[in-house]
Every structure is written in structure tokens, then in C-alpha cells.
Amino acid sequence: MQIIDGGITAALGFSANGIASGIKKRKKDLAVVYSQQSCSFAGSFTTNLVKAAPVLWDQKLVASSPAVQAIVVNSGNANACTAEQGNKDAQSMADSVAKALGLQDTQVLVCSTGVIGVPLPMETVSKGIATCAKGLGDTRESGALAAEAIMTTDTFPKEVAVSVEIEGKQVTIGGMAKGSGMIHPNMATMLSFITTDAVIEKAELQKLLGSSIIDSYNMISVDGDTSTNDTVLVLANGMSGTKTLSPSHPEWEKFVQSFLYVHTELAKAIVRDGEGAGKFLEVTVKGAKDKQTAQKLARSVISSNLVKTAFFGSDANWGRILCAMGYSGASFDTGAVDLFFSSAKGTIQVVSKGVPVAFDESIAKGILLEKEVSTLAVLQDGDGEGTAWGCDLSYEYVRINGDYRS
Amino acid sequence: MQIIDGGITAALGFSANGIASGIKKRKKDLAVVYSQQSCSFAGSFTTNLVKAAPVLWDQKLVASSPAVQAIVVNSGNANACTAEQGNKDAQSMADSVAKALGLQDTQVLVCSTGVIGVPLPMETVSKGIATCAKGLGDTRESGALAAEAIMTTDTFPKEVAVSVEIEGKQVTIGGMAKGSGMIHPNMATMLSFITTDAVIEKAELQKLLGSSIIDSYNMISVDGDTSTNDTVLVLANGMSGTKTLSPSHPEWEKFVQSFLYVHTELAKAIVRDGEGAGKFLEVTVKGAKDKQTAQKLARSVISSNLVKTAFFGSDANWGRILCAMGYSGASFDTGAVDLFFSSAKGTIQVVSKGVPVAFDESIAKGILLEKEVSTLAVLQDGDGEGTAWGCDLSYEYVRINGDYRS
Numbered sequence: 001m002q003i004i005d006g007g008i009t010a011a012l013g014f015s016a017n018g019i020a021s022g023i024k025k026r027k028k029d030l031a032v033v034y035s036q037q038s039c040s041f042a043g044s045f046t047t048n049l050v051k052a053a054p055v056l057w058d059q060k061l062v063a064s065s066p067a068v069q070a071i072v073v074n075s076g077n078a079n080a081c082t083a084e085q086g087n088k089d090a091q092s093m094a095d096s097v098a099k100a101l102g103l104q105d106t107q108v109l110v111c112s113t114g115v116i117g118v119p120l121p122m123e124t125v126s127k128g129i130a131t132c133a134k135g136l137g138d139t140r141e142s143g144a145l146a147a148e149a150i151m152t153t154d155t156f157p158k159e160v161a162v163s164v165e166i167e168g169k170q171v172t173i174g175g176m177a178k179g180s181g182m183i184h185p186n187m188a189t190m191l192s193f194i195t196t197d198a199v200i201e202k203a204e205l206q207k208l209l210g211s212s213i214i215d216s217y218n219m220i221s222v223d224g225d226t227s228t229n230d231t232v233l234v235l236a237n238g239m240s241g242t243k244t245l246s247p248s249h250p251e252w253e254k255f256v257q258s259f260l261y262v263h264t265e266l267a268k269a270i271v272r273d274g275e276g277a278g279k280f281l282e283v284t285v286k287g288a289k290d291k292q293t294a295q296k297l298a299r300s301v302i303s304s305n306l307v308k309t310a311f312f313g314s315d316a317n318w319g320r321i322l323c324a325m326g327y328s329g330a331s332f333d334t335g336a337v338d339l340f341f342s343s344a345k346g347t348i349q350v351v352s353k354g355v356p357v358a359f360d361e362s363i364a365k366g367i368l369l370e371k372e373v374s375t376l377a378v379l380q381d382g383d384g385e386g387t388a389w390g391c392d393l394s395y396e397y398v399r400i401n402g403d404y405r406s
Numbered sequence: 407m408q409i410i411d412g413g414i415t416a417a418l419g420f421s422a423n424g425i426a427s428g429i430k431k432r433k434k435d436l437a438v439v440y441s442q443q444s445c446s447f448a449g450s451f452t453t454n455l456v457k458a459a460p461v462l463w464d465q466k467l468v469a470s471s472p473a474v475q476a477i478v479v480n481s482g483n484a485n486a487c488t489a490e491q492g493n494k495d496a497q498s499m500a501d502s503v504a505k506a507l508g509l510q511d512t513q514v515l516v517c518s519t520g521v522i523g524v525p526l527p528m529e530t531v532s533k534g535i536a537t538c539a540k541g542l543g544d545t546r547e548s549g550a551l552a553a554e555a556i557m558t559t560d561t562f563p564k565e566v567a568v569s570v571e572i573e574g575k576q577v578t579i580g581g582m583a584k585g586s587g588m589i590h591p592n593m594a595t596m597l598s599f600i601t602t603d604a605v606i607e608k609a610e611l612q613k614l615l616g617s618s619i620i621d622s623y624n625m626i627s628v629d630g631d632t633s634t635n636d637t638v639l640v641l642a643n644g645m646s647g648t649k650t651l652s653p654s655h656p657e658w659e660k661f662v663q664s665f666l667y668v669h670t671e672l673a674k675a676i677v678r679d680g681e682g683a684g685k686f687l688e689v690t691v692k693g694a695k696d697k698q699t700a701q702k703l704a705r706s707v708i709s710s711n712l713v714k715t716a717f718f719g720s721d722a723n724w725g726r727i728l729c730a731m732g733y734s735g736a737s738f739d740t741g742a743v744d745l746f747f748s749s750a751k752g753t754i755q756v757v758s759k760g761v762p763v764a765f766d767e768s769i770a771k772g773i774l775l776e777k778e779v780s781t782l783a784v785l786q787d788g789d790g791e792g793t794a795w796g797c798d799l800s801y802e803y804v805r806i807n808g809d810y811r812s
Binding site for chain 1: 453457484487488521524634732757759761
């Protein structure tokens with residue numbers, strides 16, 4: 001696998017564009033992604049009972065449409081809690097794209113992100129879609145425009161692309177995502193889009209997406225809130241020309257790892273850009289009785305407000321970490337925990353067999369003052385291992401969310 | 407039921423004291439509560455797998471000791487994650503109290519709250535217990551000293567007392583509690599102590615405590631973290647001289663309501679004093695399919711960081727409330743929700759049948775700027791009703807918890 005410069009247009013046959021249509025006051029707010037050829041596709045969506053209209057649209061397509069060829073995304077308005085009008089508007093967005101690109105509406109996936117409960121300005125959106133579709137391009141820059149257009153409170157666009165050799169041919173997987181508040185295990189407000197020229201059937205792609213999500217988006221947390229709009233979409237147009245990829249293909253595992261890498265990097269980029277985040281935190285649990293237990297423990301730690309504020313203060317408050325493990329609901333031998341903090345400045349052990357180790361506070365502070373800090377908890381219950389990613393909880397988080405609507 | 411001025415010494419036969427023993431630098435940090443007569447008692451404890459040593463001690467007593475006569479509480483040090491030494495120290499605290507008051511160690515309940523992972527300074531604690539026990543008094547003031555001594559980051563002591571007439575006699579229930587971080591459903595870091603002169607058997611009292619907790623402490627949230635030390639203890643010395651209270655007693659319900667009132671008021675006082683809290687929030691859900699569903703929905707809303715920061719900013723961000731209801735895991739008809747905000751400044755409806763109602767933002771702001779704000783969600787699924795209490799999430803919360811240890 002090779003990491004390459006690129007995003008949503010990296011794979012063969014995909015073009016994109018992003019424009020400022022006028023949903024937001026000034027910034028880019030509308031993106032279209034298009035494939036030359038019809039695509040196998042897969043989707044994964046918010047578990048929130050309150051689902052935005054475009055989520056319902058996409059779920060219908062995943063269930064009943066054999067193939068798609070485009071995605072339209074607007075930012076600035078979530079088209080959520082908008083009742084029947086919301087459904088009509090999502091349908092109408094698909095119609096506009098279909099019309100502009102000569103497709104059926106059932107070949108167009110729709111996503112929205114932004115403020116909840118306000119009807120979309122459909123005249124602006126429809127005009128925007130026509131303009132955006134006209135400017136589609138397959139360059140690196142076109143992909144970047146799309147990545148910028150899907151941002152809300154994000155401070156930087158999130159793109160990643162890799163290339164993997166299969167049957168001697170290059171298979172490319174690229175993607176873009178947006179965060180950055182409401183990010184929590186079980187896929188809270190985030191949109192992530194992956195395009196690939198891999199040859200893979202719809203059912204297989206859906207299965208692969210399901211298992212990839214468990215180790216990527218479901219292992220990140222910004223603030224514990226699960227949104228109404230979370231969506232991950234994958235389009236595979238088959239243009240790499242290999243044989244069909246499936247578990248019986250000799251190079252399947254290579255593809256799976258590359259696919260997971262793209263999702264994991266996008267997930268990590270989302271928490272790196274968590275609202276008000278000053279630090280990127282990684283929590284790894286090893287030696288748990290199984291992988292599920294390790295992931296549950298790691299997630300509980302990364303989701304704790306008290307742990308997050310301690311990291312904000314660069315405070316080696318290991319007690320809060322043990323505490324968050326304790327209330328995770330997962331079982332483990334509390335008297336066998338070893339705990340370590342590390343960063344570019346080094347590693348320090350703070351707990352041994354469940355009790356504190358005397359450590360030099362100034363060394364600990366030095367390690368924790370870094371922008372990227374890892375926590376490792378080693379248990380003695382088995383071979384289970386899991387990693388979660390998150391960010392600290394800062395004044396800035398409170399400021400941003402204290403008055404988001406204005 | 408009459409609300410009376412008082413706390414832990416309000417009921418007949420209870421005395422208390424609180425002193426600065428030297429565990430903390432200057433402030434009061436040690437309290438003893440004592441009953442003239444032997445007491446029925448009940449306890450409820452943290453569900454965290456990591457339990458502090460005194461929690462283990464008290465759980466043992468609840469399981470095996472027929473009656474107790476005293477409680478000792480220190481603040482400034484949680485005696486948690488202190489391994490075998492912690493267990494010895496908890497035992498030693500019980501011993502010191504027993505010696506000072508002429509009791510058996512199995513008649514002494516022990517609680518600790520404060521920093522995790524640091525061994526108790528036992529010489530200081532033992533001396534303190536002797537001094538504290540000598541100064542026991544049954545006055546209003548003695549109760550207040552104890553309430554002050556159990557505080558950690560609390561900004562005010564929490565006391566409540568009521569008197570209820572049963573068989574023409576006064577039965578008194580009084581209590582004290584401390585918060586104020588790590589407060590979350592399922593009893594996160596809080597200590598609550600109730601004394602009563604009611605005549606009630608141990609098993610009945612334990613049952614009553616169990617049901618009272620569901621509607622009081624389990625319905626509050628400050629930050630979502632569940633601590634290692636949460637404890638609620640109730641002592642009943644029977645000195646009111648009524649017949650034994652039980653469900654077959656004609657005035658049982660009266661007692662139950664008074665008992666619940668005391669727990670609920672202490673729980674509400676804890677969130678009023680939540681770390682960095684500027685606003686007291688009440689969330690009521692009506693019309694849910696049952697009480698459990700209503701409580702689950704209310705708790706999900708009160709626990710949401712995004713809801714809490716919106717209230718901090720006095721922002722009528724109803725979308726976040728619907729969203730938090732949606733990811734609660736409880737089922738409800740999302741298209742039938744009516745939502746209202748109210749405070750001393752009036753009431754405003756913001757959602758009708760799941761979609762936003764046009765409302766005057768300046769009126770909404772006026773309502774939300776108040777220090778006590780209520781949210782009411784009315785569903786159409788049944789008769790279930792539940793209320794949760796919490797506080798906003800402020801800059802101050804981040805400041806306090808960013809460097810708690812220093």
C-alpha cells in the first residue's frame with residue numbers, strides 16, 4: 001500500500017467540484033461527486049432515532065437501488081427535523097443532480113450537514129447544483145474543492161488516498177470527510193465519502209464497510225453526542241480492471257487493510273479537528289480478555305469529560321483513567337492494570353498493578369504538554385487489543401458550542 | 407410533611423461534628439456522625455468496577471452487620487486505587503471511631519472523597535477522629551460543621567430536613583450531601599447521608615433506599631463520569647417511637663414521600679453546585695410509553711455536552727434536545743414531540759409535532775438567560791413521565807477540571 005496525495009478524485013473515473021452556492025453567507029457549501037461509470041456502493045448511517053431527510057433517502061437507495069453514479073452534499077443546513085418538506089427537498093436535490101448529469105434520481109446519494117430544523121433554501125440549492133455539476137473535474141484540485149465545501153465548523157479539509165497493487169494493477173482508494181462536533185462512537189455527526197476504482201460487488205462492499213467502521217469511526221469521540229445526519233458512503237466503479245475482489249481473491253486482505261487505513265485516517269483527522277481541540281489523544285488497551293472488551297475500555301476513557309479536561313490541563317491524572325475504565329461496563333482485573341503516558345517527549349509509567357507508581361511530575365508534564373499524547377493500559381486478562389482516538393475538552397469547545405447558531 | 411431547618415442532626419438522638427484535621431491544607435476535612443441508639447441502616451454504592459476501599463468496607467457491613475451507630479467521612483483524599491493499604495486504612499478509620507465512641511468497628515461506616523491514588527495520612531486521620539468525636543453535638547450548628555467537612559469542590563454545604571407526622575408523633579428525616587464533579591446517572595461522585603428517627607427494619611430500609619435512588623440521584627448529571635466512591639447511607643435509630651414502618655403501615659406512603667423528598671432535594675442541590683455550573687436545568691418528559699422510557703429520554707438530554715453548552719450560551723437550540731432524545735436508545739414517536747422552554751420569565755414552545763415552531767428569539771433568550779431553566783418534552787406514546795436535573799457546561803468546568811490535582 002502506498003499513501004498518495006489526493007482525495008475523492010484520486011481513483012480512476014471520479015470527478016468532483018465544490019462551490020459557494022449561497023446556503024452559507026460566503027463559504028463553500030455544495031459539493032458534487034460523479035463517477036464516469038456506474039458504481040457498486042455501500043452506506044452506513046447514524047443510529048439516532050431522529051434521522052435527517054437525506055439519511056432516509058440514502059437508506060432507501062442502499063436497500064433498493066442496484067447502483068449509483070453521484071453524490072451531492074450541502075453544508076450549512078442539515079435538512080433534519082424538517083418533516084415532509086425535508087423529504088421532498090432531499091428528493092429534489094437528487095432530481096437536480098440527475099437532471100444535470102443525465103442520471104436517474106435513484107442513482108444519486110444525498111447528504112446534508114449544518115443547522116437542524118431550518119428548511120433548505122431550495123431555489124439556491126437547485127441553482128447551485130446545476131453550477132456545481134458544470135464545473136466537475138477529475139484533478140487533485142477538484143477533489144480539494146469538494147472537501148472544502150462539505151466543512152462546517154471544521155478548521156481544515158480532511159482528505160486521504162492510497163494506492164495498492166492487485167494483480168499487478170493499481171487499485172486506488174480515496175476519500176474526504178468532515179467533522180467536527182458531535183463526534184462519538186457509533187458515528188456521530190460526520191460525513192465520510194470514499195471512492196475507489198476497485199472491482200467489488202455491492203453486498204461485499206457493504207459487508208466490508210460494516211466491519212471497517214467498528215475499528216475506525218466507532219473508535220473516535222469528540223463530545224459524546226450522536227448526530228441526526230452521520231453518513232459514510234463508499235462508491236466503487238470497477239475501473240481498475242482487476243478480477244472481482246472478495247474474500248476468495250488471493251489479494252483480498254491487502255485491499256481490506258488499505259480500505260481500513262483510509263477510513264481510520266479520516267476518522268483520526270476528524271478528532272484532530274475536534275471542536276476546540278488542542279490535543280490529539282490516542283488510548284490503547286492491551287491484554288483485555290477480547291478485542292470487544294479492549295475497545296469498550298478505550299472508548300470509555302476517550303469519552304470521559306474528566307479525562308479530556310485533565311489532558312487539556314496536561315495533568316497526569318491517571319485516577320480518572322482507571323475510573324473511566326471502571327465504569328465502562330467492561331470487566332477486567334482492576335488490580336492488574338499497568339498504565340503509561342507517552343508522546344514525542346518520552347514515556348512514563350504512572351500505574352503498576354492497579355496502584356500508582358511514584359513518578360516525576362515535571363517529566364510527566366513535559367510528556368503531556370505535547371500536542372499528541374498516547375495512553376496505554378496493559379491488562380492481564382488475555383490478548384484483546386483496541387485503540388480509540390479523541391481530543392481534549394477545552395474552553396474553546398464551550399465557546400464554539402455555547403452559541404453555535406449565531 | 408414539613409420542611410424544617412436542619413441537616414444530619416435534625417432527627418432525635420443524632421449528633422455530629424466536622425473539623426479541619428490536616429488532610430487538607432486548611433479547610434475542614436473530617437466529619438463524624440453518631441447515634442445515641444443502635445440503627446437500622448442501608449447503603450447504596452457506585453457501580454464502578456474500581457471501588458474505593460471504604461466502599462468495600464461499607465458494602466461488607468451492609469451485607470453482614472445487623473446494626474451500626476456511627477459514620478466517619480473524610481474529604482481531601484478518596485482512599486481509592488490504594489491497594490491493600492487502602493483497605494487497612496479504611497478498617498483503621500472504623501477502629502479509631504469505635505475506640506473513641508465505645509463501639510465495635512462493625513458498627514462504623516466509612517467514607518472518603520477527594521484525590522485518587524494517594525495513601526491516607528493515617529496519623530493525621532486517627533488524631534483527627536479522636537478530636538472530632540470529642541466535639542460531637544446534636545445542635546443545628548454541629549450538623550452544619552459536618553456538612554462543611556465533607557465538601558470537596560462544592561461551593562456550598564448541602565443539607566435538608568423534613569418532619570412528618572405519623573401516629574400523631576413527629577418523625578424527622580435529615581441529611582447532608584456533597585458533589586460536585588463526576589455526577590452522573592447511576593450515582594457518580596457524591597456522598598449523601600440521611601439520618602432519621604423512624605422505626606424501620608434494615609431490609610425494608612434497604613428496599614426503600616433502592617427505589618428512592620431511581621428517582622433522585624440516578625436522575626442527575628453533571629459530567630457523565632461515575633466515580634469510584636459514590637455512597638448513599640441511611641441510618642434509622644427508631645427514636646420517634648412509632649410502630650414499625652412498612653408497606654402495611656397506614657401512614658407508610660407519607661413516610662416514603664418524605665424520604666424521597668430528602669433524597670431528591672439533596673440530589674438537586676448537588677447539580678445546582680455542579681462544577682462550574684451557572685444554570686440549574688430541569689428536563690421533564692411526559693407522554694412517554696412508560697416511566698422508564700421517560701427517565702431514559704430526560705437523562706439523555708441532561709447528559710448531552712451539546713445541550714449543556716447551548717444552555718450555557720442561553721441558546722434556544724432545540725435541535726440538540728431532539729437529537730439527544732434520538733440517540734438515548736429509548737423509542738418514541740419522533741414526529742409527535744412538542745417541546746417547551748420555561749423559566750421565571752415565561753414559557754415558549756419551540757417544537758410542535760417534531761418540527762420547529764416560529765418563535766421570537768429575543769423572548770427565548772430572555773427565558774434562557776435565567777439561572778433556572780426547565781425543558782418540557784411532551785410525547786404522544788402513553789402516560790410515562792420522568793424528570794432529570796443537571797447543569798450547564800461552562801468555561802469554569804474546564805478550568806476546574808483542567809488542573810484539579812494542583
